[in-house]
Amino acid sequence: MTPHPNGHPHAASFDYSVAPRRIYWELTRACALACKHCRAEALHERLPDELDRDEAFRVLDSLLQTKQRPVVVLTGGDPLERPDFWEILDHAKSIGLHVDVAPSATAKLTRATIMALKEHGVGAMSLSLDGGDAELHDRIRGIPGCYDMTMTAAGHVAEAGIPLQVNTLVTAETLPCMSEIGNRVAEMSAKRWSLFFLVATGRGSDLPQITVDQAEELLQWVCEIGERMPFVVAATEAPMIRRVQLQRQGKPADAPVPGAGMRDGSGIAFISYRGDVTPSGFLPLVVGNVRDTDVIELYRDSPVFRALRTPEHFGGRCGVCEYRNACGGSRGRAYAHSGSELGEDPLCAYQPA
């Protein structure tokens, strides 16, 4: 959610073997929208086994053990569905954590709520936009009126002065509309536009994937417009954008590039509503639970996470690719495609030398 191009204000000093740079925390699965393609397979009601407020506080306190304080991204479902959301946010801020929030564009996301998020110290916010107009966005999300609520909320976010990230799902259906959506993102005064390259998990399994050639063309386009747009243009679950950037700049594979080495399980961890820890929201491999083990410990020591930070052990093209340290492929997509989180990312067009 933060607009920093590397995803963290102190990115350069991060050692991914010590702690994640970003922790995505699904505070609840409850959401008034429950969109067709939701990763969380969100529900209208909260589930009884959510972490409670005291457990949530303990998770936050546990992040202070390392000097590399992760950014905490409160997501869902809709995190605003939790009555104790504000207490959790305040506790995180009171102990000095950087907190971003990913709310859903619902009737709950009023001007007053957005102003309160600013007052309570939220660092950045994100909103989803999957179409350049109401017809496409509402059809894809399956929620009439969602587009209008999103655009209205974006206006309030700009007024509050909270940096806004807009997330757009890339599927065969949205691909032809990317340019138009980019224009809307500019109108929303966003600081960052992140194109999410579909991972076929959750309800997203039914959506039409783009082809390998289309993915390559889109990544080139993202790099190209990123040089002239007034906001950062990024790709989520498409770390091969770093390979494309290096190639475009004529730089060697080991040259520095924003976000290098960050992928599911490497710089990223995910906590589910009931405390299960996985390498990301798109890689459903549970390595433990924060109810009995510290999230930093699970991130640092679990064999799954350690393997995800060792790209020379990846299979297929990713394992032999000269860009594997900077990129390494989407581990979530490798898992969804082959059942192995260490397999190759099938959406990459590159053939290693």
Ligand code: SF4
């Ligand atoms: S082959 Fe794998 S590591 Fe190499 S650029 Fe493609 S996705 Fe990245």
